[in-house]
Amino acid sequence: MPQTAAIPAHVVILSAPSGGGKSSLARALVESCDTVVASVSHTTRPRREGETNGVDYFFVDELAFEHMIEAGDFLEYARVFGHCYGTSRTAVDQFLARGKSVVLDIDWQGAQEVRRSVADVVSVYIMPPSAEALARRLVSRGRDSAKEIRERMAEAASEMSHYVEYDHIMVNADFATALVELRALVLNGVAPISAHGFNIEALVHCAKNVRLKTSDAASL
Numbered sequence: 001m002p003q004t005a006a007i008p009a010h011v012v013i014l015s016a017p018s019g020g021g022k023s024s025l026a027r028a029l030v031e032s033c034d035t036v037v038a039s040v041s042h043t044t045r046p047r048r049e050g051e052t053n054g055v056d057y058f059f060v061d062e063l064a065f066e067h068m069i070e071a072g073d074f075l076e077y078a079r080v081f082g083h084c085y086g087t088s089r090t091a092v093d094q095f096l097a098r099g100k101s102v103v104l105d106i107d108w109q110g111a112q113e114v115r116r117s118v119a120d121v122v123s124v125y126i127m128p129p130s131a132e133a134l135a136r137r138l139v140s141r142g143r144d145s146a147k148e149i150r151e152r153m154a155e156a157a158s159e160m161s162h163y164v165e166y167d168h169i170m171v172n173a174d175f176a177t178a179l180v181e182l183r184a185l186v187l188n189g190v191a192p193i194s195a196h197g198f199n200i201e202a203l204v205h206c207a208k209n210v211r212l213k214t215s216d217a218a219s220l
Helices: 023-033 062-070 087-097 108-117 133-138 146-165 175-188 200-207
Strands: 012-013 036-038 074-080 085-087 101-105 121-127 168-173
Touching: 012 023, 012 108, 012 175, 023 036, 023 101, 023 175, 062 074, 062 085, 062 168, 074 087, 074 108, 085 087, 087 101, 101 108, 108 121, 108 146, 121 146, 121 175, 133 146, 146 200, 168 175
Parallel strands: 012 101, 012 121, 036 101, 121 168
Antiparallel strands: 074 085
8 A cells, every 4th residue: 555755755766787687676665655766867879679769768769859858958967878868957857846755767877967066865676686686587588599688797796885875774685675765765764684794795795796596597
C-alpha cells in the first residue's frame, strides 16, 4: 500500500554499476510510495523494445539534446557508453514544490553535478553482492551484446570506486530486502545496514578481473 513520507520532500540519488539493480529498485519504490516520484531522463540512445517514450525515457536526437544543454534545461547530464543522458531541472523543481521526493537514477558524474545544484539531497550507492553476480545479471537480462557487457564490466570497477562520495551504501543481494531498506531510508531517514562489514575494496578489485564460468557467458 502507498505510504506517507515521514520526512520532508527531497532529492534521492541512486547510483550503481550497470546491472546493479538501481532502476528496478527505483521503479518498485515509486510504485509503492505515493509521495515518491521518479524523474524521467532525456537520452539520445535508441529506444529498446518494450520501452515507452515519456515513461522509460524521453528519447531525443543529439541536436535536440545539445539545444537543451545550451538552454540550461538540465540539472545534470553526462555521456555514458556513447549516449547522452540528462535530468530536467524544471521537472525536479515542480515535483519538489508539490511535496514529492524525487528519485534520480544517475551515475556518479551526474550525482556530483546534482550535489552542486541542490541543497537537500540524499545519495545512495547500490553495490552488487559480488563481481560475479553483477556479470551474471548483465548476461541474464539479455539486452546487451557481448561487446557491451565487456565494456560495462570494465567500467564497473571504476564506477564503484566512487562509493566514498555517497551518503549511504547498500548491497543488493536480495531485491525484496533491498527495497525494504531503501523505503526505510527514503520515507523515514533510516540508514541502511546491508553494507556493514561488506568488503567494498575487494569487490572493486574483483570486478577488474572477473571471468564468468557460465555457458551463457562463453562469448565474453
